Amino acid sequence: MHPDVREILEDAEERAESAERAFDTVDPRDFIGAVEETKEAGRVPVVAEVKPTSPTTEGTVALDPAETAREMVAGGATAVSVLTEPRRFGGSADALREVREAVDVPVLRKDFVVDEAQIREVRADLLLLITAFVDDLGGLVDEARSAGFEPLVETHTRDELETALRTGARVIGVNSRDLRRLEVDLGRAEELLPTVPDDRVGVAESGMEKPEDVRRMIDAGADAVLVGTAITRADDVREKTRELVEA
Numbered sequence: 688m689h690p691d692v693r694e695i696l697e698d699a700e701e702r703a704e705s706a707e708r709a710f711d712t713v714d715p716r717d718f719i720g721a722v723e724e725t726k727e728a729g730r731v732p733v734v735a736e737v738k739p740t741s742p743t744t745e746g747t748v749a750l751d752p753a754e755t756a757r758e759m760v761a762g763g764a765t766a767v768s769v770l771t772e773p774r775r776f777g778g779s780a781d782a783l784r785e786v787r788e789a790v791d792v793p794v795l796r797k798d799f800v801v802d803e804a805q806i807r808e809v810r811a812d813l814l815l816l817i818t819a820f821v822d823d824l825g826g827l828v829d830e831a832r833s834a835g836f837e838p839l840v841e842t843h844t845r846d847e848l849e850t851a852l853r854t855g856a857r858v859i860g861v862n863s864r865d866l867r868r869l870e871v872d873l874g875r876a877e878e879l880l881p882t883v884p885d886d887r888v889g890v891a892e893s894g895m896e897k898p899e900d901v902r903r904m905i906d907a908g909a910d911a912v913l914v915g916t917a918i919t920r921a922d923d924v925r926e927k928t929r930e931l932v933e934a
């Protein structure tokens with residue numbers, strides 16, 4: 688495993704131990720319905736990610752998460768993803784809460800959830816679960832659902848995709864970034880997306896910079912795309928989002 692990712696997971700385990708379990712109740716926003724509406728309107732469902740930094744990007748973008756999310760939605764984003772991992776991604780539970788208050792679209796909590804305790808830390812509409820990093824994926828999917836989240840189950844290999852499908856998760860991510868080596872290859876998502884069944888929502892994640900990249904993922908069968916760096920670091924977040932929504 689890549690040393691940065693090992694550290695991220697060790698931190699996640701520590702955070703699970705000290706999770707406060709102070710859990711807000713919120714009315715869930717329907718991601719699957721929002722994706723369908725965007726597609727019917729002839730646009731690309733874009734999940735725009737508020738991503739101040741990461742192990743593979745230089746420096747940290749000083750941003751106001753709520754204002755950035757408003758610009759993403761003004762540009763047509765169907766949903767917003769917010770990192771809550773603090774050490775390597777500059778995220779926080781507060782940033783997630785602020786974003787969810789600022790916009791009316793579904794919000795994804797993007798973190799490295801390894802334990803049930805972490806699930807009940809902070810509410811959102813979707814919760815990322817990474818197949819490669821959890822032992823009991825089915826248990827976490829059920830727990831996430833009973834806590835009111837729609838789980839977005841991330842995969843990177845054919846085996847992981849089969850594991851994810853067995854849990855009955857309705858939203859399946861295919862990440863082009865190999866989290867073991869931190870390399871991006873859009874060919875990976877292009878290969879796996881056509882095997883995501885039609886009754887699931889397939890989300891292409893990572894490595895898309897321009898409309899052609901987004902179009903490539905949609906043509907491969909993605910129902911939605913998740914874009915972080917290219918949108919967060921754009922000079923004009925609203926225009927960049929619009930460019931990808933209209934790909």
Ligand SMILES: O=C(O)c1ccccc1NCC(=O)[C@H](O)[C@H](O)COP(=O)(O)O
Nearest residue numbers: 741742743892893894895914915916917
């Ligand atoms: O983005 C990273 O550097 C990274 C490093 C280690 C583990 C996970 C990482 N990224 C998580 C993600 O899935 C991305 O934030 C997300 O898909 C957006 O990717 P991008 O559009 O390439 O910023």
